[in-house]
Amino acid sequence: MVFVFRTCIHCGRAINWERLEVLPETHCCVHCAEEYGTDINISPTKIGMDLDTYKDLLGAVRS
Incomplete structure (x- = not known):
């Protein structure tokens, strides 16, 4: 993987x-x-x- 350096749009700190x-x-x-x-x-x-x-399947599981 290529390391990409990006900063936060809100605080300007580097994103981990x-x-x-x-x-x-x-x-x-x-x-x-x-x-x-x-x-x-x-x-x-x-x-x-x-x-x-989906309702039929729920009913089958619950019975």
Whole structure:
């Protein structure tokens, strides 16, 4: 992996390289992400089944 040096958009401190390795698209350090919220936008993924099928499966597990 190539080491990328990036500074936080909120405080200007260097972002820990372990964080960049896991979240390469982040622009804020752990401290600021905890304080201001994450800057990563993740779109929801479909579960692959409709709601009725999901309810049927829940009923089968519970019975």
